[in-house]
């Protein structure tokens with residue numbers, strides 16, 4: 001991917017630092033807002049994560065391994081003299097975010113919406129406090145509708161490569177574009193409708209609905225990829241990287257807070273086949289209207 005040619009977004013905040021997982025206490029502290037169904041969409045990267053921990057309601061987990069040491073596979077493999085990997089990652093992320101801003105700005109204009117309100121990407125290491133509670137790196141990348149931010153532990157890029165066998169810069173960009181897709185759902189009202197509808201459903205039906213939400217974000221990531229491709233920002237092998245990543249995270253996890261407890265059956269996000277298919281649909285069309293995962297009988 002020729003990400004060096006993409007515009008760097010200002011909307012990236014680095015809360016990194018060498019804090020590791022001990023950087024922020026995870027126990028207690030968080031109050032669950034009453035009544036409102038808050039939906040956290042995350043890509044689950046570590047199987048066996050304790051959802052309570054993600055919500056900041058349990059003590060630090062002991063079962064999961066610590067996050068990998070930083071700075072192993074920075075995007076773009078900076079040459080000697082290039083910025084340190086942490087900076088390279090921030091630069092990479094900022095350029096991908098910037099490119100999604102350009103694409104969604106144009107798409108919103110085409111849809112007659114005045115302006116695309118950009119999301120902010122928060123990079124962190126170890127743990128982070130978000131508008132949706134405290135998250136540990138084990139939670140994986142997620143979008144918080146309450147503060148309209150995307151959260152990404154930079155160690156995730158290593159995870160994607162090492163643990164999920166989906167290396168490559170476009171694989172990383174796909175994940176960012178997927179989370180930006182959730183932001184698009186949020187600012188267009190899809191997420192609010194989803195939350196309203198989901199509240200009325202039982203666990204199984206709610207789960208099926210959440211899969212549609214996830215697959216639409218995959219499709220939106222594909223829509224971004226379509227325009228990246230059209231502007232010759234992709235290189236041979238990039239699309240395969242993206243598809244591999246879409247398949248690799250087929251087990252991603254959604255977590256919901258409903259009056260202070262986690263709905264455990266809301267943890268299925270569609271199969272690898274579904275995720276690749278919808279990513280491909282957006283990639284092919286470049287048109288968000290083809291991402292109507294809620295309108296089809298079987299997504």
Ligand SMILES: [Zn+2]
Pocket residue numbers: 041042043178182214217252
């Ligand atoms: Zn998602």
